Amino acid sequence: MTPVQPVRGTQSLLGEDADRLATVVAAFDRVRRLYGFKRVEVPTIEHTAVFARTIGETTDVVSKEMYTFDDRGGESITLRPELTAGICRAYLSEGWQQYAPLKVAAAGSAFRYERPQKGRFREFHQLDAEIIGAAEPQADVELLAFADQLLKELGIEGTILKLNTLGDPETRSAWRDALHEHFRGHAPALSEDSKNRLERNPLRILDSKAHQDWPVVDSAPTIDEFLTSEAADFFGKVTTGLDAAGIKWERAPRLVRGLDYYRHTAFEFITDRLGAQGTVLGGGRYDGLVESIGGPHTPAVGWAAGIERLAMMIGAPGPEVPVVVIVPLGEGANAAAQRLLADVRRNGIAADMAYRGNMKKRLSRANDAGASYALILGDVELESGEAQLKNLATGEQRSVAFDRIVETLRS
RNA sequence: GCGAUCGUAGCUCAGCUGGUUAGAGCAUCGGUUUGUGGUACCGAGGGUCGGGGGUUCAAGUCCCCUCGAUCGCCCCA
Numbered sequence: 185m186t187p188v189q190p191v192r193g194t195q196s197l198l199g200e201d202a203d204r205l206a207t208v209v210a211a212f213d214r215v216r217r218l219y220g221f222k223r224v225e226v227p228t229i230e231h232t233a234v235f236a237r238t239i240g241e242t243t244d245v246v247s248k249e250m251y252t253f254d255d256r257g258g259e260s261i262t263l264r265p266e267l268t269a270g271i272c273r274a275y276l277s278e279g280w281q282q283y284a285p286l287k288v289a290a291a292g293s294a295f296r297y298e299r300p301q302k303g304r305f306r307e308f309h310q311l312d313a314e315i316i317g318a319a320e321p322q323a324d325v326e327l328l329a330f331a332d333q334l335l336k337e338l339g340i341e342g343t344i345l346k347l348n349t350l351g352d353p354e355t356r357s358a359w360r361d362a363l364h365e366h367f368r369g370h371a372p373a374l375s376e377d378s379k380n381r382l383e384r385n386p387l388r389i390l391d392s393k394a395h396q397d398w399p400v401v402d403s404a405p406t407i408d409e410f411l412t413s414e415a416a417d418f419f420g421k422v423t424t425g426l427d428a429a430g431i432k433w434e435r436a437p438r439l440v441r442g443l444d445y446y447r448h449t450a451f452e453f454i455t456d457r458l459g460a461q462g463t464v465l466g467g468g469r470y471d472g473l474v475e476s477i478g479g480p481h482t483p484a485v486g487w488a489a490g491i492e493r494l495a496m497m498i499g500a501p502g503p504e505v506p507v508v509v510i511v512p513l514g515e516g517a518n519a520a521a522q523r524l525l526a527d528v529r530r531n532g533i534a535a536d537m538a539y540r541g542n543m544k545k546r547l548s549r550a551n552d553a554g555a556s557y558a559l560i561l562g563d564v565e566l567e568s569g570e571a572q573l574k575n576l577a578t579g580e581q582r583s584v585a586f587d588r589i590v591e592t593l594r595s
Numbered sequence: 596g597c598g599a600u601c602g603u604a605g606c607u608c609a610g611c612u613g614g615u616u617a618g619a620g621c622a623u624c625g626g627u628u629u630g631u632g633g634u635a636c637c638g639a640g641g642g643u644c645g646g647g648g649g650u651u652c653a654a655g656u657c658c659c660c661u662c663g664a665u666c667g668c669c670c671c672a
Contacts, residue, residue, distance in 0.1 A: 189645095189662085189663075192662095192663075192664095243670085244669075244670050244671080245670075245671075248596080248670090249670080249671090265671095266671095266672080294672080296670090296671075296672095298669095298670070298671080299596085299597095299668095299669090299670095300664085300665090301665075301666065301667075302665080302666070302667095303672085304670095304671075304672085308672070309672090310672060311672090312672095377668075377669065380669090381669095388670090393668080393669095394668095441671095443671090452672095459666070459667080460666080460667060460668080461671080461672075463671070463672060464672075465672070466671080466672065467672095487672095488672055489672060490671090490672030491672085492672085493672060494672090511630095511631090513630060514630095542628090542629055542630085543629085543630050543631055543632090544628070544629095544630090544631070544632070545632095546631090546632090547630095547631055547632040547633090548632050548633080549632085550632070551632045551633055552632085552633090558631085558632075560630075560631075562630065563630095564630085572630090572631090574631075574632085576632065576633080577633095579631095579632085579633090581631080
């Protein structure tokens with residue numbers, strides 16, 4: 185392994201590829217303002233317990249994917265594998281409880297030690313939206329509307345909102361027990377993967393990709409049989425709210441989420457365009473999370489989206505193209521060229537300067553940059569006070585007085 | 596962590612069953628044209644063939660290990 189090799193699963197992006205990520209974040213920031221979500225910044229590192237307790241000790245994320253290390257003071261520190269837990273920690277430690285219900289949005293990198301593949305990296309970037317301290321179904325609806333509008337503003341077609349409820353804690357544990365019993369009864373018929381899931385996380389067998397699991401899954405008890413009337417009522421309010429807001433959704437009774445903190449509403453926006461990484465945005469209600477790190481009972485909902493995954497689905501942002509490239513000729517022209525360049529740029533016109541090679545090279549650079557005009561500035565022009573403005577598309581060229589260049593380029 | 600495919604120049608790739616100094620296109624740089632781009636022509640630089648070991652008279656080509664990439668499983672955004 186040579187020193188110039190990047191760390192596995194990290195990315196170094198140039199030009200359009202980097203612009204794509206920036207475009208996604210810019211759209212997120214625009215929509216987030218429309219919905220009244222405050223921007224927050226939280227640390228990249230937290231005490232390990234922040235993630236271990238909230239996400240769940242037995243989940244894969246915590247048990248084998250976190251970047252955890254002891255710092256020089258001997259404290260166990262973890263690079264965040266997601267943004268939600270850190271935001272909730274800040275909600276408690278920074279006194280943000282006074283703003284409840286608090287709507288916040290964040291964007292940043294997260295880290296998981298996984299095998300990289302399409303749309304999956306070890307250092308990746310997430311968009312995150314949370315409403316903390318709101319038990320009302322209106323919060324779920326608002327959050328989903330935000331997600332829906334973001335995808336539309338990004339011009340992403342063909343995602344489907346899959347929606348489910350995991351019920352309240354009683355519902356969830358009753359359902360879980362029933363599933364456990366059902367699957368254990370049919371254990372011999374299950375795939376190896378699902379046999380392993382049996383004790384660890386029976387809910388996950390529901391969305392197994394192994395065909396041999398299908399029949400057993402189909403005959404499994406559904407959440408609806410266990411919903412308490414409160415839980416059913418809550419879910420009903422969420423769905424009628426979505427319908428009222430004109431947000432299309434599909435019921436996915438077998439949708440479960442991997443992290444332990446989810447309750448009630450659970451959802452994913454999925455696509456078939458990203459291979460195995462079909463979930464582009466996902467989240468749900470996590471009423472128990474804040475309590476799990478020592479805070480008061482605090483109802484909350486949120487979602488996270490993969491910036492890279494969204495970036496792969498948007499149209500290519502155009503490159504930045506200068507309107508004009510200044511071509512100085514000879515030492516004497518450099519100062520005047522710098523002055524003109526600064527002047528043009530300060531007037532909001534994208535401009536560049538070709539300062540290497542002979543004139544042929546310099547014009548060639550102007551052409552390659554995609555400029556509309558080249559502005560030629562040599563001894564002759566310095567004396568006359570008029571530069572040569574060449575239209576690179578038509579080839580036509582004319583003299584323009586130095587002090588009329590900005591005006592001419594604008595027209 | 597498991598499986599499959601792959602790794603030759605900055606990029607995209609060629610290199611037949613192992614056989615002389617490893618090739619092309621694009622890109623870069625120089626020239627034809629030292630004040631006129633887009634097209635054309637000529638030329639140059641750039642490679643420990645991912646890395647290590649082995650088989651062989653001979654390895655880019657075969658075998659093993661390793662690192663990496665891609666896709667899938669697991670899991671998740």
